[in-house]
Amino acid sequence: MTREEYLRDMVRLWLGLPAGAEVPPLPDHLAARLLRDEERASHHRDQWGCWEFGFSDAHHRGALLVPEIDQWLADRRAAGCGGTPMWPDGHGFALAVSHDVDDLSHHVTPAQWARVARLRLAGRGGVKGRLRALAEGLPVTAWQALAIRPAPDLAATVERALDIEAELGIAASWFFTVWPISHASPYDCTYDPDDPCTFRGRRATVAEVIRAVAQAGHDVGLHGSYPTAADGDALAAEKARLERVLGRTVASTRQHWLHWLVDETPGHQAAAGLMIDGTLGFNGSAGFRAGTSLPFPSWPSGILEIPLTVMDAALFRPGAMGLDLDLAVTVVGQMIERIAAAGGLLSLLIHPGQLTDPKVETLMRRVIGQCLDRGAWTATHAAILAHWNRRAARLG
Ligand SMILES: [Zn+2]
Incomplete structure (x- = not known):
């Protein structure tokens, strides 16, 4: 499939048009933003080897927080070019909550x-x-x-997130790392599935916690270690370890530290048998790295990307956006408005280890509450993949 064929098919699927339908061409500057051309044009990266928001043309134009592609698609739909809606059961937009389990607890074994x-x-x-x-x-x-501590307690972190989600009636995508990590970096996570912890007041292993999260109806995915962005064999080994722990295949992934290399990582993920990735966002800011909030199969790997819209650390961390709670809620509220108006997807990442900070829990509750009040379809990454595949198969 050529770049032009890919872009035509992408617009067709987003608009919900059948195979062979007339498709309006995606403007060049939006195609370049989607395909991440700027990440190939410049080799500049931050101190962690990541593409950051400050390097992007959208940031320089004041459009980082604007889902330009979604708005262009909404305009085409308004002009009569739309077919099958993006989201099921009459929902106008979607919310995907996810958790990167970097720290299980503030204590360590x-x-x-x-x-x-x-x-x-x-x-x-x-x-x-x-x-x-x-x-x-x-x-x-x-x-x-x-x-x-001999068995760190997960009550204020993992259990807290599970309890909030049970209370709100939603399922999330949970990304876990595994140990050992081949050529681990100083930024990597250090818990092993066999490590002890205290879960629901009882001594357990991390593996038992991972299985309990899956049994509660959540999607469990791999939080691939920092070096796996550039190491397909290591990524496949980590996925295999998590699958042994879980007793089922793993389709979802997000790279730790959002370490994602445009011409390497998607290919490694697809080769490892992963099918859906939630990495495409920024450590330093909320925003639309690829100009869209919508899922899209990356080209040429085919792995379904769920762009990461916003995470707790980017909003609150000094040196990132460094916002207080009120400002964070305002900024995310504006993004929800734009996403809902354009029929997009808000991907919200909350680190369970940060839930001991009351403002992180308040942010989580308010953002989810706002989306539910506005009629969002809430889904795990795995559920979005299943929905995308069913819808694409129907469209032909
Ligand atoms: Zn992480």
């Missing part, structure tokens, strides 16, 4: 602490690098020793 220490103190680039790693890593590592 002795083994987890030892892994953190090893990663922090692992030098990079010879003697100088090792000395610098020691100087930077030692104080943090020593301080973290105070957080050691």
Whole structure:
């Protein structure tokens, strides 16, 4: 499939038109934003090797928070070009809540602490690098020793998120990492499925927690480690480990640290048998990295992308947007307005480890509440994949 054929088919599927229908051409600047041409044109990345919002043309034009492609599609529908609606059962837009389980708890087991220490103190680039790693890593590592517990309690983190979702009657996508990680970075997560924890007041293993999340009706996916963005074999090994823990296949994924390389990662994900990715967003800001909130099969890998619209860390972290709760709710509220008006999808990422901060829980409840009040279809990434495939098959 050529680039032009792909773009024509993409617009056809978004508009819900049957095979062979006349399709309006996607304007060039929107096609470039969708296909991430700017991420190929410049090799500049941030200190973590990520493409950040400040590099993007949409940011420079003041359009980072505008789903330009969705608005263009909504205009085409209004002009009579639309067919089958995007979302099921008369819903005008959709909400997908997800969780990256980076930290299970604010406490760590002795083994987890030892892994953190090893990663922090692992030098990079010879003697100088090792000395610098020691100087930077030692104080943090020593301080973290105070957080050691034999079986860290998940009540304020994982259990809290599960309870909020049960109360609101929604299912989410939960992304877990596995250990060991091949060539782990200092940014990687350090829990193992066999590690002990305290879940619902009883001693359990992390593997039992992962299975309990799936049994509660949530979608469990892989949170591929930092190096797997560029290492297909490691990504496949992590997926296989999570599948052994879960006892079923894993289709959903999001790369840890949003470490995603435009010409490498989607291919590695597809080759590993993953089918839906939620990585395409920013660490430093809310926004529409590909100009759309809508799902789309990435080209040429075919893996279904669910663009990440907004996450807690990007809104609140000093150095990212650094907002307070009121401003964060306002900014996300404006995005919900635009997404609802254009019939898009709000992808909201909440880190369970951050739920000990009351403003993160309030944000989560308010955003979900606003979307439900406005009639959003709420779905896991796996449910969106199933819906997308059914709808695309019907359209031919
Ligand atoms: Zn992560």
